[in-house]
Amino acid sequence: MIYTLHVNGEWHRVDDDGQTPLLWVLRDALRLTGTKYGCGKAQCGACTVHLDGRPVRSCSVALADAAGAQIGTIEAVGGAEADAVTEAWVARGVPQCGFCQSGQVMSAVALLRSNPAPTDQDIDLAMSGNLCRCATYPRIRAGIHDAAAALGASRS
């Protein structure tokens, strides 16, 4: 069946089974490989994308359910929050292997868009769905605070 997906501001026609996880449509059909496969059951967050602005695990969203929504991936995430997060990640030297970081960045950007001055507890709540096997968590936390400060709203 043919579905119409709105990804990163562009419309795509995708001919696939409606039960196909959005993750594999993004990666294999649209070649947007910044979104990673890590577990396939919404346990690790490596596949986090924005669906109508909310962070979701694309491995657990069916193509049929994603059709018509505004989907944003790491390749096109933009705006002040995304810029601040990227710069903080580079300045802090957050990534190690880096494989989870697309998902971490997508979750962090969504957090800052809804909460410009997150507390440590807010960060725990928003980021605990994103595993990092290299355990870069202390730098992710510091990076979010840096980004919030750069956005002019830090309370920490």
Place this chain on the structure above:
Amino acid sequence: MTTPPKPRFKLTRRKMILGGTLAGGALVVGYTATHPMQVAGAVLTAGGPAAEPGSFGPYISVAPDGWVLIVNPQQEMGQGIHAALAAMIAEEMDADWDRVRVVQAPVNFAHYGPQIAGGSNNVASHWDRLRQTGAAARSMFVDAAALRWQVLRRQLTVQDSVVAHPASGRSASFAELIADAAQQTPPQQPMLKQPGEYRLIGTDRVRRKDCRPKSTGRQIYTQDVHLSDMLVAVVAHPPRFGGQLAGFDDSDARKVAGVVDVFAIETGVAVVALNTFAAMQGRDALRLRWDDSAAETRSSPELASWYRDIAAGRVEEDAHSFEERGAIDQPQRGEVFETTFDFPWLAHAPMEPLDCVAQVDGWNVNIWSGSHNASVDQIHAALTARTIPGRINLTVLTAGGSFGRRGVAMSDYVVECVRIAQRTGGRPVKLIWTREDEMAGGYYRPMAHHRVKVVLGSDGYPADWRHHIVSQGLLPFGSNAQNSEGVAGSPYFATAATVDCRITSPSLPVPVSFWRSVGHSHTAMVMEHVIDQLARRAGRDPAEYRRVLYRAAAAERRVAVLDELCRRAGWNTPLEQGWARGMAVHECFGTIVGQVAEVRLDEDRPVVRRVVAVVDCGIAISPDQIAAQVEGSIGFGLSAALYGAVTLRDGIVQETNFDTYPLVRMNEMPAVETYIMPSTRPPTGMGEPAVPPIAPAVANALLALTGEPTRSLPFLTGRGATNADV
């Protein structure tokens, strides 16, 4: 205390022959005499800047725009090796670090020797060679400037890729000197800096250079490789280790849209499709029959019980003695301390599940892989494809973690991918292992059991130490030294008149392998937790008790780490009610790491809020990346300590994803403070040595809180191999 670094090998004229060649506007400095086309090919395959054939050497090139390109032989899997090795070259070269670019070398034995990573060895093993390479390049630029300006070499200075003659105010950049420098003869014994002269090494300028692509989704991993006409494969593996395929029905699998082919291979049944999801659906639709006559069908408690029987001498198994001192048939008299420890299998669980891309074209095989041990993968791929290693064109990609799994000695998933690619008529194949495939697929940190009996002297220190380890061997040869490291040669034996340490290596079909910090992942827990229990018996402070033993063993570096650790952690200062500190100090692959953890119990759950770490890794190349590895190692080690266990029920792995094999998440990660001991010793690695201390540090804090010792890991869940019947 300073030991001058010993050169691993001397530079010879033949080896330096590439130095001084010039083509395409770039200076080349390298080692080996090889065909220029090979060299260029090597670099270009790795994605280096476009250049004329022959313009690049194996390690360094300077482009006409002044950028210094460093080709890094070893694989980046998160450990920061690219920055560390490049800094060695850039320091001696006095290159402008902000204009240094690092690229990954492909496999090339002639240029780089063995491209493997183990025992956190690559910083130590490249220290002399890469500094000499950088110093040789610097010398050629200095010669060029001296000639151009008709001045003496010693009147020249070099900084940030600029050669200057302060007396006359003249200066020239490396870029301006390339043509002249290329005419110079590289020195055979270039002068190396003394540690006090470093301007880059040891500073916060040495940061990793891959943060931007990794923070924007642009870093390409094996999972992301796309080639024209490429197929995707998944494999149905036997559900039990040692099981064999007895038969399969693929009629439904072939009906799945996108499935191209289904066939049996040595490791199971491969489903090849146009995309990943079709391959997975095709595999789900297979009907499979397995022959388990040679398979492991036991459960973890039964195996743990067998291990205990071996160590207790209740069943007869060969034991290898790895440390023996004194009259071991005449035990010392005194107070006896006895304990046992049980450790489960552990999966590596790198965030990027295993994957590989291969294309077989007759004798030529192209492979794209996040190869931890690229040289080993190349040889196994050649054996599989019945070709020679030189026909294996292996592009080494950044790995989304490995922790040992991508360095399995038999190159299991690379070989599997090549076997599939032999059956696709030349079309490239991307092999994808699901998370479940990876966790249930073996090559674990082995289960281990320790039995320790210590007789205490009248002074409260060990007089007699008996130790029996039971753990599967990691290699098909040798005496399983990987699983006794950390016990062998322990400073805690210093006061013992008799020492008797043995290891038994039982054989079973569950494949095991190297897991970040290898044997130290269990031996440190045993030694450090036993020491705290002995200190309590003796009525001594655990830090003071250690200090006495370290002094007796003349382990001065340990004493220094311990003293600094106590100072930084506020060891003797009070904590709030309900909190306790625990410490561990352990040497792993030449690096000593001490940690103090601050722990409380939330019902039965250890909560770790702060870890103070002190590191002696010799000369610190990148303080930032040393801290990163300490932070990451503590998170990695804490995940294993709290939750990590792969268990069997009737031979079937019970933990197959992060819901049953949990990792520490953001809300459980302690704050980590890292302090680095000043040192002028040659550097040792940091990828693994900060993993082992965290489990015993937490166990020792729990001992202080509750008085109860830990006898098995993980702390939490009843799923642990060995918790079931303890």
